[in-house]
Amino acid sequence: MSDHKPTVLFVCVHNAGRSQMAAGYLQALAGDRIDVRSAGSAPKESLNPAAVEAMREEGIDIATNAPKLLTVDAVRASDAVITMGCGDACPIFPGKRYEDGQLDDPAGQSVEAVRVIRDDIRRRVEALIDELLLEPSPSH
Secondary structure, three states, X not given: OOOOOOEEXXXXXXXXXXXXXXXXXXXXXXXXXXXXXXXXOOOOOOOOHHHHHHHHOOOXXXXXXXXXEOOHHHHHOOOEEEEOOOHHHOOOXXXXXXXXXXXXXXXXXXXXXXXXXXXXXXXXXXXXXHHHHHOOOOOO
8 A cells, every 4th residue: 555645736827816726625625635736837926815715715714825836847746737727838747647627717806706616616626536535546
């Protein structure tokens, strides 16, 4: 039995909304069973305030997170890479699991609109947790 803990990298263009909300949910729901990272192909300087507020309503504080630049090393170190509308900006490595989740961009949207995106992200993250924790871990 491997003690490898899966690592998930959420990627969106600005790393200010979708990927940060997904990472917040995964951290809150999976705890220390899964390592969580997020990054953006063109990160903003700060998080989307509507995304921060929508997550606060769920009891998840992402306010202190900072957008990070997507790096090849971050992709290489991840078992699953979940892109959220960043298209071809994400480098592809053989043997990695990739999923592209097309989600509306919360940039410039109201908290009400971001709640719909947030709830969709939560459903996707819950399904991802089930899949990752039921799959046999790759041996290293």
